[in-house]
Amino acid sequence: xxxxxAAVTLTSDLLSDNMSVSASTTCVKAGxxxxxxxxxxxxxxxxxxxxxxxxxxxxPTASKAxxxxxxxxxxxxxxxxxxxxxxxAIGRLYGGDWMxxxxxxxxAAADIAITSNGxxxxxxxxxxxxxxVLVTT
Amino acid sequence: xxxxxxxxxxSDIVPGFGGINESMTLTQAGTLTDIDSTTGxxxxxxxxxxxxxxxxxxxxxxxxxxxxxxKIYIRNIGYKGVIDKSVGVTIGVNxxPIGLLYGGDWMxxxxxxxxxxxxxxxxxxxxxxxxxxxxxFEEA
Numbered sequence: 001x002x003x004x005x006a007a008v009t010l011t012s013d014l015l016s017d018n019m020s021v022s023a024s025t026t027c028v029k030a031g032x033x034x035x036x037x038x039x040x041x042x043x044x045x046x047x048x049x050x051x052x053x054x055x056x057x058x059x060p061t062a063s064k065a066x067x068x069x070x071x072x073x074x075x076x077x078x079x080x081x082x083x084x085x086x087x088x089a090i091g092r093l094y095g096g097d098w099m100x101x102x103x104x105x106x107x108a109a110a111d112i113a114i115t116s117n118g119x120x121x122x123x124x125x126x127x128x129x130x131x132x133v134l135v136t137t
Numbered sequence: 138x139x140x141x142x143x144x145x146x147x148s149d150i151v152p153g154f155g156g157i158n159e160s161m162t163l164t165q166a167g168t169l170t171d172i173d174s175t176t177g178x179x180x181x182x183x184x185x186x187x188x189x190x191x192x193x194x195x196x197x198x199x200x201x202x203x204x205x206x207x208k209i210y211i212r213n214i215g216y217k218g219v220i221d222k223s224v225g226v227t228i229g230v231n232x233x234p235i236g237l238l239y240g241g242d243w244m245x246x247x248x249x250x251x252x253x254x255x256x257x258x259x260x261x262x263x264x265x266x267x268x269x270x271x272x273x274f275e276e277a
Contacts, residue, residue, distance in 0.1 A: 004148035008243055010210055012140035012163075012273070014175045019271070021178070023212050025241045026222075033222040040150045065239065069146060071159055078167040080206075083247065088233035089254065091247025094206055096161050100144055101244045102228070102236025110234075126157065128148065 002036045004128050006067065006100060029130045030065040037065065041127040044073075047081065047116040054111045055125055063104060066129040068112060071098035072121055079118035086110040095121075103127070139163075139171050140273055142210070142245060165275050166205035174199055176272040181258065182216075183266050188229065188259040191270055194252045200277040201250035207274035209256060212243035216265045226266055229257040237261070238268075250274055 007024035029035045047053060055070065072081055074095035083090040083099075086109050093099060103112065114123065139162055146157040163172040181191060192209070194201060201207060213226055225237035228244065231254045238244060248254065258268050 002148065002150045004146070004150060006243070007145045008210070008245060009143045010141070010245075010271075012175065014140060014173070014273075015177060019178060021210070021271075023241075023243045025243060027242075028222050028239065030225075030237070030239075031223050038150060040148065040154070042151075042154065065237065069144070069157060077164065077169055080166070085230075085235060086233055088230055089204075089249050089251070090230060090235070091208075091249050092166070092204070092206060093247055094164070094166060096164075097206070097208075097247065098142075098144060098159050098161055099208075099244075099246050100146075101246050102225075102238055102242060104227075104234065104236045106234055126146065128150070 002038050004037050027067050027128055028065065030063060037128045037130050039129050039132065044124045046120050046122050047114060048120045049116045052113050052115045055114050056112050056127055064130045066103045066105060066127060068103040069100045069126045071124045073124055074121045076119060079121050081114040081116055081121050081123060084113045163208055163273050164206060172206065172273050172275060174274050174276045178271045180267055180269045183258060183260045183268065185263050186260050188257040190255045191258050191268065192256040192272055194250055194255055201274040202277040203251050204249050205275050207248040207250045207272065208245060209248055209270060209272045210245050211238065211268060211270040213238040213240055214267050214269055215240045216267055224264055225261050226268060227259040229259065230254050
């Protein structure tokens with residue numbers, strides 16, 4: 001059985017008492033307690049400014065468990081990608097920023113899309129999931 | 138002052154996948170200046186289905202700047218030390234479901250902080266669950 005774990009350490013000195021949070025989770029299939037995710041898609045793309053593109057080319061089946069990691073590897077801090085899901089703006093990842101979210105792709109329109117700004121952004125992404133609707137040729 | 142976040146992902150789904158280990162310093166949009174504001178760490182106990190706001194953007198005591206480099210960390214920590222991996226809470230933005238955080242799961246997501254883009258949590262069941270979260274943002 002495959003095992004995928006994701007850990008985070010978050011520190012901040014914005015508050016009077018410094019904050020330090022650590023968490024780790026094992027990514028499992030929907031509705032299970034220990035059955036790990038079994039499939040993944042891992043890529044790196046350079047995205048020129050202009051149009052909005054779907055970052056994930058195929059759509060995992062809705063109501064299953066997916067985890068999506070995206071990092072903007074651009075070294076220019078003024079570059080960013082705007083991220084949307086199903087036309088809803090989520091936020092921006094500037095050069096050096098990353099995100100990690102659950103993504104249940106609840107319908108066919110709920111793809112994760114990105115728009116590059118400032119210049120050509122270099123994007124790493126990894127989708128861990130339990131099933132994909134494959135497109136027949 | 139600095140706020141940093143480090144992620145480590147390990148997986149044996151594909152042989153040869155070396156894992157992901159990345160850090161970021163949360164900065165203000167388009168600069169190398171550290172991000173300057175936070176909601177502080179908070180917990181919210183939920184005991185019924187139905188979406189509730191974790192963050193209501195228009196009600197923040199310090200107005201967040203729109204469409205810049207805000208981030209939010211959210212984790213489903215279960216209840217009283219019991220973490221049920223099979224039950225989740227749907228996290229949403231402005232009524233758009235982003236995904237389910239199952240017991241123990243965490244997420245780090247950028248935000249627009251636009252007034253309409255509230256962050257919501259909607260438990261899948263009536264079982265009690267606690268969500269912890271902290272938002273980092275730029276003051277408007």
